[in-house]
Amino acid sequence: MSKRVSLLRFSIIINKIKQNPCSFADIHALLERESELEGSKLTVSKRTFNRDLDEIRSLYDIDIQYDSALRVYRIVSQDNIDLSNRLLEAFDLYHTIKISDNYAEVILLEKRKSQGTEHFYGLLHAIKNHFLIDLYYQKFWEEEPNMRVIAPLALKESRGRWYLLCKEGDIVKSFGLDRIKNFTINIEKFKPTAIDLPSLFKHCFGIINPLEETPENIVLSFTSDQGKYIKSYPLHESQQVISENKKELRIALKLRITHDFIMELMTFGSEMKVIEPQKLQNKLIQNFKKALELYQ
């Protein structure tokens, strides 16, 4: 039994129980069906299933137990939902890529360059042990990568990309992992400083963080169709629905108005209107006018 087959079985078990608490017989039947799709045997004995539950508990922090009153297995606690969902997602993605060769006509992977995740391990080592690093970084607008010595603080995910947060002087800067050409861990250490990074980025849309800007209360109105997407994929953690009817969905956000946020808002075109603040509305009007001028 390969690790991949076990992990696939864990994923099937968790997803099934997550959707609907069910009996061992139900899970066995599902594994039987999945075996046909997968082309290898996924069904296991009751004993192995029990051991799987232990593994799932330690791997994903998902506690599945038998409910004798309802005669079903169900999830009784999930310590860190975000983390376990991400672990499951990561495995589903891994599995899909793994089998994509055999399903080339139905699994269409995006052709894209590496996200720089190969740097994770080395960077984490430097962050944990407070080592300075010599970073060779390729800016979008420069031909050659330049080298800088920086104090790495954290890795941050933002809008599907990964960034290295560093301290340069008193400022926290971010570097896209996909633009890191190379880095070496310096023998010199830096003095760790207590910076509350989650708070620092609390009112940011993405990775751009102009601290001189104060967070603004923003109200947006979406068409009801677009509103459905916005409700399922919120723009920001501060997003709150303030009103909803057949014609529109109104949401409130609290964040710093940055270029990336304005660009994101422009992608909604005529499906969205800025209600507040006035200066954000003006900025969008100005941008759309400029865009229109390109065609006149």
Place this chain on the structure above:
DNA sequence: AGTAGCTGTGATATGCATCC
């Protein structure tokens, strides 16, 4: 150097017995 085939070892799955 590359690879096919063999073997030993550790990891994993299983069935049975027993407990609660």
Place this chain on the structure above:
DNA sequence: GGATGCATATCACAGCTACT
């Protein structure tokens, strides 16, 4: 009825040898 412990079976893989 499900959960658990234990002995055994099975599998994957690294390391080795022999061959091309």
